[in-house]
Amino acid sequence: MMDVAAQAGVSQTTVSLVLNDAMGARLSHETRHRVLAAAKELGYRLIRRGPSRTSATSTGAIGFMADEFSTDPWCALALDGVREKAWEFGLTVSVAVTRGDAGMEQAAHAQFLNQPLLGLIYATIQTRRIEPTPALARLPVVLLNCYAADRSLPSIAPGEVLGGRMATKRLIQAGHTRIGLIEGETWMDAMRDRLKGYRQALASHEIPFDPHLVRPGNWEPSAGYAQTHELMKLRQPPTAIFCANDLMALGCFEALKELGKRIPEDVAVIGYDDREIAQFMRPPLTTMLLPHFEMGTLAVEYIIDHARRPEKRPAQIKVECPLVERASVQKMAAQ
Missing domain, CATH: 3.40.50.2300 (Response regulator)
Incomplete structure (x- = not known):
């Protein structure tokens, strides 16, 4: 998907929306054509796994840990993206909210380690730098709306x-x-x-x-x-x-x-x-x-595509913030 995005001159989110034929995506015909043409030229084919025919819990789950959930809508939007994309792969999502409490975070980590998790999405309500704890290294992890100072962990944040x-x-x-x-x-x-x-x-x-x-x-x-x-x-x-x-x-x-x-x-x-x-x-x-829903879907894709194939340089992904045109801007009248 990253190769298709680079060739088409768009974000990986846009590639995902086009190839998944996402409903409601605000994308022009020209953008869709560029993505599809690049995918065809590169020989990329989207594998549509769909929900598992067996119990979703039997195939595992993805953990989602957030420091805050109620003060702003961003983590809730990201979780919606995580849940929708996870279910396409027959995965459920296990959620913990720590409110910045170190003891609660430690307890949540311990609980996650006792589950058959495919990976963990560690989210913050404010875009910020974090200091990864040793517990984060014990699961395949993607940082959402935050990043490690040394860029040692994959991260997804708004551009x-x-x-x-x-x-x-x-x-x-x-x-x-x-x-x-x-x-x-x-x-x-x-x-x-x-x-x-x-x-x-x-x-x-x-x-x-x-x-x-x-x-x-x-x-x-x-x-x-x-x-x-x-x-x-x-x-x-x-x-x-x-x-x-x-x-x-x-x-x-x-x-x-x-x-x-x-x-x-x-x-x-x-x-x-x-x-x-x-x-x-x-x-x-x-x-x-603010593209938090798309960031959540990308985090799941990253875990599925990369958690079991560790990379030498973890990806640091910036997701574009689309312009939403309404009526508060118009061309100036000639002076």
């Missing part, structure tokens, strides 16, 4: 730099050069990478970086509201605002409406995450999709 670049590029393509950015907490990997992508997009279009257009936030609507007011007080206010998540975009919308600004006619807004609320904002929010 946040590319996501930040694509969000900013969408605003540039609409004709904007004064683009504000309302950040999340900058100690987080996700925010550092989204900022990096923002700066890369500006640089590649020869738009100077203006630090006054970058405002501190905290992922909450209140930050989007307050920092939008600060951005619009500038002598040259932005004509577009990139909010680093959808909740801050919600606050941004309220501030712009309070100031009498129309979205997107006066100020375009793009968000990030594609939370459910994004489609119900008025106008509906253009945003970037």
